[in-house]
Amino acid sequence: MAARRAGRRTGRPTRVSERTPVVAAGCIAAGVCLVAAIPPWGWWPLAVVGIALLDLLVADQPAPRRFRRTWLTCAVWLGIGMVWMWDLTPPGYVVATVVFAAYFAVAVAVSPGGRARRLALPAAFVLAEAVRWAWPFGGVPLATIPHGQVAGVLGPVVRVAGPLLLVALTVVVGQALAAAWQRHVRDAAAGSAVVLVVVLLAGVAPTGEAVEELRVAVVQGGGPQRTRAAPEDRQIVFGRHLEASEDIEGPVDLIVWPENVVHIGLGEDGSPGVFEESPEAALLGELARRHDATVVVGVIESLDARSFANTAFVIDPSGEVIDRYDKVRRVPFGEMVPLRDLVERFSGSVPGKDARIGTEPGVVATPVGDLAVAISWEVFFTGRVREGVQLGGDAVINPTNGSSYWLTIVQSQQVASSRLRALETDRWVIQAAPTGFSGLIAPDGTVVERTGVSERRVVHGTIERREGLTWATRLGDAPMVVVALVALAVAWGLSPRRSTEVDRSVEVH
Structure with a gap:
């Protein structure tokens, strides 16, 4: 009944169909959007679409489903974005794709899947990327979200807190798009306001x-x-x-x-x-x-x-x-x-x-x-x-x-x-x-x-020799990791105990 009331209130479904082919197609589409946003393709706005699709796919789902859907999405993204590795080491390519996709899947699975995901999903992506860029073997920062978004309107925010901030904002914009699709006006407006504030901050942040x-x-x-x-x-x-x-x-x-x-x-x-x-x-x-x-x-x-x-x-x-x-x-x-x-x-x-x-x-x-x-x-x-x-x-x-x-x-x-x-x-x-x-x-x-x-x-x-330090140069990535951890903790604190459970009465298999 709760899901039906939500559907009448929003006018659009709050989550995608549970039919396996539809879900798989949605995950693949989200992954294709994410990889198409990065070089050499560089259609950077598609990353926002990919995140919006993923947000709809994991909304109000239990942790195992959030894991599977996120893993498939990210395996498509990273599998295509790192395909050149096949020429060097086929086993390494397969392992890298499987393991790095699991980073994101685990991060999303341990995050709340209800409305608190508006805060948790950006934090999950920040933490997954932070780990991938550092471990194993010193990190493998290939086919990343910032590689595509540096060409977009959000690129300059990296002067504030580095590329992890760009990851977070890209996810926030994608979630705002998903919220707008669901006619969750307040969530869409809140996400847009956060992005606007950070973009304005980047405009006044110190430069050299x-x-x-x-x-x-x-x-x-x-x-x-x-x-x-x-x-x-x-x-x-x-x-x-x-x-x-x-x-x-x-x-x-x-x-x-x-x-x-x-x-x-x-x-x-x-x-x-x-x-x-x-x-x-x-x-x-x-x-x-x-x-x-x-x-x-x-x-x-x-x-x-x-x-x-x-x-x-x-x-x-x-x-x-x-x-x-x-x-x-x-x-x-x-x-x-x-x-x-x-x-x-x-x-x-x-x-x-x-x-x-x-x-x-x-x-x-x-x-x-x-x-x-x-x-x-x-x-x-x-x-x-x-x-x-x-x-x-x-x-x-x-x-x-x-x-x-x-x-x-x-x-x-x-x-x-x-x-x-x-x-x-x-x-x-x-x-x-x-x-x-x-x-x-x-x-x-x-x-x-x-x-x-x-x-x-x-x-x-x-070129010019330049002096002076940006905030990102002074502080590095650590502040964003701390912010992400705090955001994830707050999201769990705000999440109802049953927010990750699907209403079995309306679930379609």
Whole structure:
């Protein structure tokens, strides 16, 4: 009777049909909307539609149903959004999709499913994403909601409290849409008011200020995608970038080369490779002298038969190596193999070497100012860029290498990550890749210039060194995690004891 009264009051059903095909279709549609919102597709408004569908699917349902419906929705979203992983490791792709979808399913299942879900569902998504971005193996922040929403109207809110705030607001907008569909006017208005307040707050939140202009050249040597690193290819890749550097025009202050386009092997006696003593360092020193510019270049130094260092070196205009940053966040199963002894028993295709973990902060001192550095994968993590900017980075450099990946999903999501980091820190981001995408991202998240895949090109542009810290840079993600935990506790406190139970008298099987 309660459900019937609710239906007469709202004029529309408060939840979807219980028929299995209808429910499955709804979950799949919600998942497709969520994945279509992220790069490379980028139809960002569809994320709101996906959340609205999910909200209707879990409304007033018991925990097991909320788990199943959320899991299917998120498995579709993440399964498509991370499909490129199949080319690297089919078992890893399947496990990642199943497990990460379960993060969201568990979070929604332990949240109240009645009207209190208006408070609980945003908190559940924030907590699920926070865990996924941190565990296991240091986190896997791929195919995230903020990757799509950074292109939308809510993107600037990340300056207030980082990408987790953007997750929360996207869910709130989706719930407001669902409430409007159900003609729950107060809930729709409340959600809209929350979003409006945060957007207005983002408009007055502190940002940085420009202190100096820099003329930059980003070198992309070009070449085929979907290749694996091989010793015979290393000089070819290096040569392509030397040739592309001939296209640098006019006076420049900073030249940026991509990640690991220089490989320094072990010495004849097995001693570690030393970039400063290599022919490649001499050629890059000549490049710096010729243009009277600072050069930042990505280098792999072999340390022994089982390890290497992934490093960004700084070469000053006189041709001398003056600073370095060693990568801290390693790519799971790419730069390090968790449980290597066990994994190698079942697969002969795992990388033979692990990257050494860097110990220094993500900032380098250069003649053109202190620069925050996030090598490749690290730009997906708020904390890596935040650390460099907190320590004085006036701009952000992201040397990367996506040439081994199938399709352009990862590369597109990396550009989105660079846009997020630019907005969060109010800094210019310089992204350099050997085969794409390379480009310049302004502090407002705008992609000012971007290369195509596989093309040889030098991106020229003028950026600003900037000073000052945003709230997100000062505080990081911790405040949003605390807010989400409090919101979930309050939601349970407000939830009637039977709010998660379905009225059996009107349930249709």
